[in-house]
Amino acid sequence: MAISISLVLLLTILAVIFLRNGGLKISHALVCALLGFLMASTSMAPTIHDGIGATANLVSSLHP
Secondary structure, three states: OHHHHHHHHHHHHHHHHHHHHOOOOHHHHHHHHHHHHHHHOOOOHHHHHHHHHHHHHHHHHOOO
16 A cells, blocks of 8 residues: 555656656646556556565665
8 A cells, every 4th residue: 555655656746747847748647647547447457556566575675
């Protein structure tokens, strides 16, 4: 749960930065948001969620 909230927050911040710099148009942001909602309702959602979780575990286990 904490990972998905952090990821949503990070992606929201990136989208706002891109919108302010002109690199992302509002229409593009809406398409990306709709794609995310549609992907969440497909059968691929658990696989994507597991992949993000595995990547987060890998990154958190790294010690510089």
